[in-house]
Amino acid sequence: MSESTGVIHDIGYQRYTGPRLGRRQVFGALYGHGLRTAFGLGRTAKAKIFPWLVVGIVVVTAAGLTAVRSQLGRAVMTYAQFADSMSWLVIFFVAVVGPELVSRDLRSGVLPLYFSRPLARGDYALAKLLSLVTALWLLLGAPQLVMFLGAAFTTDDGMHGVWNELLDLLPGLLYAALWAVVFASVGLLIASLTGKRAFAAGGIVAAFLMTTPIVGTLSIMPSRAVNELALLASPSTLVQGVGLYTLGDLLAPAGEANRLIGGFGPVYVLAAVLLVAGCVTLLLLRYRKVAAR
Incomplete structure (x- = not known):
């Protein structure tokens, strides 16, 4: 009886001889890929429809407000108020993009491949979070x-007018960053709990929209303290409460901020910090558990 022998065939594979990048480069690549995914770049035309539709709506709205301002000679709303007015679009953007960033990876089971590289478990979650925040x-x-x-191009006050506009713009950009951090933290945590994108999207929308009626109920309670703390009941109104405390007249008419939140401004700031910190901590713990499976 003859013994079978194995044969090794050289089919031309070569060893990788280029530079071996480390953890920082892997994190950067994951962040860049997540940011491109958020806007559908590098993906099919279908994946680009929703994010760029939202982008189109907000840009056209901004252009319309600019045109109205040029006709009236005054601003219709401040930069910070613009962020508030677009909050409902932000909710749906997070509901669509958040599951795209993390739920797809959970469902397809590619996380072990990510974690087999010089990428810490927390790096994956933080890179995805940072891409959504951006x-x-x-x-x-x-x-x-x-x-x-x-x-800036229509002001009658020259460089002084441009400077004043810049001073109004910077708080608006910081306020937009607050919206981004809070919404991304809450939305990505919810999306990380399931590999089914439809369930993740529904959970995100519910977290933001179904808590809003609670705010309305608390705001009509007979207790003034309860009325002033009502905005804490929903992530959306929590951000607005922080904005009323820190930006004041840039968000509401004189005296309106005091009527809505009273002297509880520091409480809103603390609540926002705790909410973001809690969501990020739970997100990191979630991916430690997923990787350990």
């Missing part, structure tokens, strides 16, 4: 820049 900030910040450019 996408949301660009979504709210870019239209504000359009408004600023329109105002």
Whole structure:
């Protein structure tokens, strides 16, 4: 009986001899890929429809406000108020993009491949979170820049007017960053809990929209303290409460901020910090558990 022998065939594979990049480069690549995914770049035309439809709406709105301002000679709304007015679009943007960033990877089971590289478990979650924060900030910040450019080119006060516009723009961009951090933290945590994008999207919308009626109920309670703390009940109104405390007249008419939140401004700031910190901590713990499976 003859013994079978194995044969090794050389089919031309070669060893990789280029530079071996480390953890920082892997993090950067993952962040860049997540940011491109948020806007559908490098993907099919179908994946680009929703994000660029939202981008188109906010930019056209900003352009319309700029045109109205040029006719009236005064601003219709401040840069910070623009972020508030677009909050409902931000919710749906997070509901669509958040699951695209993390739920797809959970469902397809590619996480072990990510974690087999020089990438810490927390790096994956933080890179995805940072990409969503950046996408949301660009979504709210870019239209504000359009408004600023329109105002700067039509001002009658020369460089002094441009400088005043810049001083109004910077708080608006910071406020947009607050929206981005809070919404991305909450949305990505919810999306990381399931590999089914439809369930993740529904959970995100519910977290933001179904808590709003609670705010309305608390705001009509007979207790003034309860009324002033009502905005804490929803992530959306929590951000607005922080904005009322820190930006004041840039968001509401004189005296309106005090009527809505009273002297509880520091409480809103603390609540926002705790919400973001809690969501990020739970997100990191979630991916430690996923990787350990």
